[in-house]
Amino acid sequence: MFSFCEDPSTLETARWFACYLTNGVHLQFYQSFLKVLLLLAITAPVALAFGFLGAMAARSRLLPLSLLGKSYIAVVRGVPDIAFFLFFVIALDQAFEYVRHRVLCPDWTDPIRQGSDFIVCAQAKLPLGTAPQWVHETYAFVIAVITFSIVFGAFAANVLYGGMRAVPRAQLETAEAYGMSPRQTFWRVLVPQMWVFALPGLSNLWMVLIKATPLLFLLGIQDIVYWARELGGTKTPNFTAYPHGDWRMWYFLALLIFYLAMTKVSETLLERLMKRLTHGQATTGGEAQRRAAA
Amino acid sequence: MKTLILGTAALALTAGLAWADTVRMGTEGAYPPYNFINDKGEIDGFERELGDELCKRAELTCEWVKNDWDSIIPNLVSGNYDTIIAGMSITAERDEVIDFTQDYFPPTASAYVGASADANWEGGVVAAQTATIQAGHIAESGATLVEFATPEETVAAVRNGEADAVFADRDYLAPLVEASGGALVFVGPDVPLGGGVGMGLRESDTELKEKFDAAITSMKADGTLNALLIKWFGEGTQTY
Numbered sequence: 369m370f371s372f373c374e375d376p377s378t379l380e381t382a383r384w385f386a387c388y389l390t391n392g393v394h395l396q397f398y399q400s401f402l403k404v405l406l407l408l409a410i411t412a413p414v415a416l417a418f419g420f421l422g423a424m425a426a427r428s429r430l431l432p433l434s435l436l437g438k439s440y441i442a443v444v445r446g447v448p449d450i451a452f453f454l455f456f457v458i459a460l461d462q463a464f465e466y467v468r469h470r471v472l473c474p475d476w477t478d479p480i481r482q483g484s485d486f487i488v489c490a491q492a493k494l495p496l497g498t499a500p501q502w503v504h505e506t507y508a509f510v511i512a513v514i515t516f517s518i519v520f521g522a523f524a525a526n527v528l529y530g531g532m533r534a535v536p537r538a539q540l541e542t543a544e545a546y547g548m549s550p551r552q553t554f555w556r557v558l559v560p561q562m563w564v565f566a567l568p569g570l571s572n573l574w575m576v577l578i579k580a581t582p583l584l585f586l587l588g589i590q591d592i593v594y595w596a597r598e599l600g601g602t603k604t605p606n607f608t609a610y611p612h613g614d615w616r617m618w619y620f621l622a623l624l625i626f627y628l629a630m631t632k633v634s635e636t637l638l639e640r641l642m643k644r645l646t647h648g649q650a651t652t653g654g655e656a657q658r659r660a661a662a
Numbered sequence: 663m664k665t666l667i668l669g670t671a672a673l674a675l676t677a678g679l680a681w682a683d684t685v686r687m688g689t690e691g692a693y694p695p696y697n698f699i700n701d702k703g704e705i706d707g708f709e710r711e712l713g714d715e716l717c718k719r720a721e722l723t724c725e726w727v728k729n730d731w732d733s734i735i736p737n738l739v740s741g742n743y744d745t746i747i748a749g750m751s752i753t754a755e756r757d758e759v760i761d762f763t764q765d766y767f768p769p770t771a772s773a774y775v776g777a778s779a780d781a782n783w784e785g786g787v788v789a790a791q792t793a794t795i796q797a798g799h800i801a802e803s804g805a806t807l808v809e810f811a812t813p814e815e816t817v818a819a820v821r822n823g824e825a826d827a828v829f830a831d832r833d834y835l836a837p838l839v840e841a842s843g844g845a846l847v848f849v850g851p852d853v854p855l856g857g858g859v860g861m862g863l864r865e866s867d868t869e870l871k872e873k874f875d876a877a878i879t880s881m882k883a884d885g886t887l888n889a890l891l892i893k894w895f896g897e898g899t900q901t902y
Contacts, residue, residue, distance in 0.1 A: 392702035485864050486740050498684045501725055598699060601814035604841040607694045608701055614818050
């Protein structure tokens with residue numbers, strides 16, 4: 369990066385660190401922070417959508433739909449995250465490949481499971497064996513996002529379901545008295561009012577989601593935890609221009625600060641959002657705001 | 663019409679060949695000098711250089727993939743990559759699940775490293791990496807085994823006193839001992855373990871295995887493999 373980085377062993381401390389912290393591996397480390405932020409940015413809205421659908425299904429008057437919603441919430445909430453992550457990622461990948469295999473290679477006669485091997489034809493591989501490495505990495509990332517969304521969607525569904533039930537019955541009765549159809553009541557009266565009841569639960573969930581992002585590491589994605597461990601490990605002079613001892617503690621300390629900063633910023637933003645949502649609501653918070661203004 | 667069908671068949675056949683031509687090479691990237699991540703963030707080491715040469719000789723396009731050690735065999739079997747080239751010793755247990763090429767590294771010596779010359783490697787607590795032949799050896803010896811997921815952690819356990827000694831490939835430990843300035847020393851005897859290091863492949867990939875076997879044979883024959891071994895492991899290393 370800098371012109372003086374030719375021979376790091378001759379540099380004094382400040383310049384040595386300037387070179388060390390900007391070498392190729394460290395740039396990959398910094399990129400992995402973006403990976404985590406991207407995961408959060410995609411997973412949060414998708415999980416919320418899953419949650420909304422789940423909650424709608426759970427309170428549906430059609431029995432099969434309601435059972436489907438309720439069992440989604442119960443099953444996913446009841447299984448440990450890690451078990452679900454490890455199982456689901458492999459199962460999802462193999463399911464995709466199995467379907468593609470059936471469609472793309474109909475005249476393939478060999479069994480798909482041969483002993484412990486899972487073999488589909490080359491055209492059905494996902495991503496294709498010939499695809500460049502970034503495609504493989506993106507695919508793994510997408511599978512991770514889907515899994516995160518399903519898991520956190522179930523928790524969000526439960527929170528939203530509770531939020532919907534917390535809206536005062538009188539509000540809905542009034543809407544019906546005005547002649548609104550059930551659909552109108554739902555979208556115009558229930559949904560706008562439920563957020564204030566759901567937000568404490570959802571903000572909690574968001575915090576848990578931030579803290580759950582190191583699970584990416586378990587799925588074999590090279591996230592910040594992977595790089596912190598790799599970069600912090602002892603480096604001997606034979607294999608690097610920047611030999612150092614075991615610095616894992618400092619790298620993990622940096623991660624700790626990163627996560628604390630993330631949750632602190634979220635807390636502030638969520639508090640503001642709560643204030644806005646409370647405005648004009650028939651809740652204790654809304655009443656307090658009204659009194660303070662009056 | 664006939665030529666059309668023949669033409670399509672030929673196209674399908676060559677397309678099939680093209681599919682098979684990219685080989686994904688799985689490695690750990692945390693076990694210098696066999697494989698490690700260099701300052702640029704690329705996979706480097708003895709196996710990187712060897713693998714690239716083997717692919718050139720077998721006329722394959724190869725791509726390198728990093729994977730954690732403890733899931734390296736399951737991910738090969740489920741098809742995430744096509745070979746394991748990660749300093750993996752050929753053993754009977756592994757051979758039941760996957761196939762190996764002939765060895766490209768002679769049977770290795772494993773060694774104990776402790777924090778001082780009187781470290782209790784015989785009956786004390788000894789660290790080794792999970793699912794390695796070294797871990798298997800310690801489990802059967804009189805010492806207490808503690809396992810870690812990465813080689814780095816096994817050595818860290820000795821440095822911070824959690825373990826009396828670490829047991830690993832001598833070639834991995836040697837640069838660490840050299841750089842430690844006396845904080846780490848070899849203790850006890852060297853132990854010859856395993857049947858050499860080979861490349862792991864799925865049982866069903868016999869064609870690919872034959873290609874790599876032929877490439878390794880040709881590298882052994884013209885001495886390039888020995889030159890690589892000496893370059894990465896020093897003059898004293900075993901050669902073919």
